[in-house]
Amino acid sequence: MNCPYDNCQNNDINSRQQYCQSCYQPIFFCKQCNQPNRNYAVYCTNCGKNIPPNKYDCLSFKGGLQRTNLNHFKIAKNFDECSVTPQKTIQLDSACISILVYNYYLFLFSFKGEIRIINLLNNMQQVQRFNADDKIYADPAISEGTLYVGTRRSISAYSIPAILSEENISTEPRWTIPLQNNEVPMKAMVPIGERLYFNIKINSQYQKICAINNIKTGNPDPIIQINAGPGVSSIAGNWSEKSKKIFFFSETKNNITLHTADHRENKSPKIVSKTIHNAPSGCDFRIPIASIGRKVFVTFKHKETLYRIDSDTGDLDQKICENVKEYALANANSAFVVNSKGLYFHGTSRQQIDLSKQRLSVKIAPYILNNCAVLAGLQNGTVQIYNYFNPTSYPKNWDISDRDNVAITSLVAYQNILIAGNQEGTVKLAYWD
Ligand SMILES: [Zn+2]
Numbered sequence: 001m002n003c004p005y006d007n008c009q010n011n012d013i014n015s016r017q018q019y020c021q022s023c024y025q026p027i028f029f030c031k032q033c034n035q036p037n038r039n040y041a042v043y044c045t046n047c048g049k050n051i052p053p054n055k056y057d058c059l060s061f062k063g064g065l066q067r068t069n070l071n072h073f074k075i076a077k078n079f080d081e082c083s084v085t086p087q088k089t090i091q092l093d094s095a096c097i098s099i100l101v102y103n104y105y106l107f108l109f110s111f112k113g114e115i116r117i118i119n120l121l122n123n124m125q126q127v128q129r130f131n132a133d134d135k136i137y138a139d140p141a142i143s144e145g146t147l148y149v150g151t152r153r154s155i156s157a158y159s160i161p162a163i164l165s166e167e168n169i170s171t172e173p174r175w176t177i178p179l180q181n182n183e184v185p186m187k188a189m190v191p192i193g194e195r196l197y198f199n200i201k202i203n204s205q206y207q208k209i210c211a212i213n214n215i216k217t218g219n220p221d222p223i224i225q226i227n228a229g230p231g232v233s234s235i236a237g238n239w240s241e242k243s244k245k246i247f248f249f250s251e252t253k254n255n256i257t258l259h260t261a262d263h264r265e266n267k268s269p270k271i272v273s274k275t276i277h278n279a280p281s282g283c284d285f286r287i288p289i290a291s292i293g294r295k296v297f298v299t300f301k302h303k304e305t306l307y308r309i310d311s312d313t314g315d316l317d318q319k320i321c322e323n324v325k326e327y328a329l330a331n332a333n334s335a336f337v338v339n340s341k342g343l344y345f346h347g348t349s350r351q352q353i354d355l356s357k358q359r360l361s362v363k364i365a366p367y368i369l370n371n372c373a374v375l376a377g378l379q380n381g382t383v384q385i386y387n388y389f390n391p392t393s394y395p396k397n398w399d400i401s402d403r404d405n406v407a408i409t410s411l412v413a414y415q416n417i418l419i420a421g422n423q424e425g426t427v428k429l430a431y432w433d
């Protein structure tokens with residue numbers, strides 16, 4: 001079979017290969033007809049079937065739409081048999097604010113707007129580097145071959161096949177929608193089907209949740225306002241064949257409301273709103289919300305307590321932890337929480353790791369390697385790797401900076417590749433095996 005990429009003459013591809021042995025580009029074989037496709041293809045070039053995203057991809061903030069920071073890849077070895085093998089260092093122009101992975105392509109984003117793309121299959125080689133039009137405040141996201149970036153000035157969509165094309169490279173956005181002067185996109189972009197959701201901050205007293213419809217076309221609709229007020233949360237959701245729901249909270253003087261939009265039927269769905277019963281206090285919307293199935297996770301200001309809420313009833317159904325700063329979820333019953341003392345493991349084992357004695361602190365959410373390890377990015381510039389099943393045992397240490405005390409700002413794992421970036425823009429890649 002022929003290699004699907006332009007400028008590659010290799011006609012000796014077989015379906016066991018993850019990538020072309022000649023041009024080192026990733027290949028996706030259609031499950032329907034076995035046609036080799038470019039790995040960022042959205043539809044099969046032969047039969048037209050939709051090509052699903054790789055389930056290990058990190059397509060948006062916190063690993064995906066659910067914001068759980070969990071990678072489902074199964075590490076074959078036990079924790080004790082694994083070690084960190086450093087592979088590559090990349091230096092961005094400013095703090096590394098976000099890391100995404102899409103079908104073996106790594107996307108790195110700096111605060112000043114630098115975007116770099118690395119082919120993880122081809123010796124971790126850089127394949128593209130360009131700039132967004134301004135500083136990036138909101139976490140970018142990828143959906144169906146398109147990269148969505150919110151800068152201080154605008155929201156833009158970039159075609160990934162065009163960015164990575166060999167013949168007609170274009171790093172110009174497919175479309176750009178300008179924002180008002182006082183509007184800053186915050187938190188994270190959330191593309192769902194035909195619609196892109198995002199948070200806008202006007203000032204500390206007024207925030208909005210907005211959306212753009214028809215994002216897959218070259219000519220999307222103007223920005224619409226979905227909700228606004230003194231308090232609105234980030235956006236989380238589920239995206240599977242059975243469930244296509246997004247969730248967010250809003251807060252007024254008297255009420256905390258959970259809003260649910262079901263995208264199964266309509267690209268501009270009705271939003272159903274439900275008052276939260278027995279809320280202990282207002283919400284701390286600086287901490288992102290998350291969702292798994294019908295369960296939604298939100299932090300209240302009273303003792304900074306993380307709760308699990310049933311989205312069908314609006315009831316608080318589990319209290320998880322107090323003094324929460326950040327968290328990641330392994331499933332609806334297990335959370336790895338950054339709290340004021342250090343790390344708290346909520347689940348079958350309830351264990352607290354006190355990092356304050358060593359004067360260590362964590363500011364960003366942990367990252368979970370399913371069934372193996374939990375990674376914590378520390379303020380002192382190291383990543384500590386804990387045993388998933390025995391977190392209080394001695395962690396393994398991975399140094400990101402050559403200098404002391406440069407805080408880790410981004411942390412992702414893709415299959416068995418660990419990627420961490422810091423405040424000065426140093427990004428390191430390593431194998432965990
Ligand atoms: Zn090739």
Ligand SMILES: [Zn+2]
Nearest residue numbers: 030033044047
């Ligand atoms: Zn096909």
